Amino acid sequence: MKQIERIKEAGGWLERYQHESETCHCTMTFSVFLPPRAHKENVPAVYWLSGLTCNDDNFRTKAGAQRYAAELDIALIIPDTSPRGEKVPDAAERYDLGHGAGFYVNATRQPWSKHYRMYDYVTRELPALVERWLPITPGLKSISGHSMGGHGALIAALREPGAYRSVSAFAPICHPVDCGWGQGCFGSYLGDDQQTWKAYDASCLIEGGAAEIPLLIDQGTTDEFLQDQLHPEQLENICSERNFPLTLRRQEGYDHSYHFIASFIGEHLAYHAAALRA
């Protein structure tokens, strides 16, 4: 693990690392924010999964999260959204497949299956790495994300009972098997058998009896992708049927951008910090 950047912010340090990933079989880049408290002792971590087209830079640059993390004594772990590099297959003409669009699944189909294993990367390899080498309390973690990354956060928390103290999402893709983005990626990465897709769909996981963990979701009402891609009402219906704990806050007038995330990231991080300190 090699540090390639270190920038002071809010009294802490925003650091960027590269490492050879055993899971993705390529060089992976991620960012970490370590709050001032991490100079003295281990701190819990909130993982942030970004959306389509993002890498590890968008959230750290646009969300205004670091100052909250500094105040709350939590680290932020910010992975990339896909494997990358010349040897990693891509769909250069599409923003919603290939580089920048790993969808947080373990691909099973060619040419994707060697590298596109973002589910194992973010839930297994990356936590083991940062807990070994950085002042992060082992096992004490929460997860959040935006859009495709909100989907990623939800499925990680639902598939890994006990692994995350809390989960939240901004404008997540709530039911990917039933939207264009999800169908495009799942068809390519997982193949035509839609039964295999359900293991990476928050709504289907809850319908299938996932262990209970409270879900906190913020969704802007004027989000440009709300109608076609996000479908929070489908998740809401399934949670209602299953009596699964969901707090879905429809935020009036907000769109899909980082200006929306910046408006509520403080509340989300305080929510995670409370769960991590409980």
Add this chain to the structure above:
Amino acid sequence: MKQIERIKEAGGWLERYQHESETCHCTMTFSVFLPPRAHKENVPAVYWLSGLTCNDDNFRTKAGAQRYAAELDIALIIPDTSPRGEKVPDAAERYDLGHGAGFYVNATRQPWSKHYRMYDYVTRELPALVERWLPITPGLKSISGHSMGGHGALIAALREPGAYRSVSAFAPICHPVDCGWGQGCFGSYLGDDQQTWKAYDASCLIEGGAAEIPLLIDQGTTDEFLQDQLHPEQLENICSERNFPLTLRRQEGYDHSYHFIASFIGEHLAYHAAALRA
């Protein structure tokens, strides 16, 4: 004045406008953040002047300022850093002259003098425009900025006694007549007579007897441009000689980036809000 974008953030509205500028003789773009309070009554404004290569998007995206402005009931007015457009002369091979590098002067030399009149634009045309059309309290304004924009904020406050209630700067170019960036721009925009440059140099203005206004400056100690371009020690010496009120805070370990700005923008906006409410 035409609204071209409107995004909700922190309970207020981030808006973007275009207008035909009488000062710059081209279409100018600027952004405004209106806090929730502006729905009910006029609010004071803090003008933010950005640095080299920026336009009106960098600050609103990266500084995390809007949530502070929402809490403090102040508007943010964020102009571009130069005139732009096909008809506006540029130095395409240079990042530090032409588009993105207006240096907040009124150019007097060809081919710049028709359009590059950013000093009059930010201190006269833009305030008159927003005070006429937006819920901004006439005459109640402060100013801040970064790097080239920190220079712009300082000279605006020093040259216009009484116009600004307060002024601050992040890593400003403190003595442009004595650094490469300043000499390059001043030589092109103002010509070879260095006496004319002094009217746009904060250190020279104070040396020349500018009316007193307290200066608040934050400067990172590991700023990559500190040695060659910024020269806060020269401003500090002149302020010391003249007994001019300067608070220069050397912030240990911070660089020149927006991560530095994001770390202290809350303090700067609170400082301006206090002056605007006094």
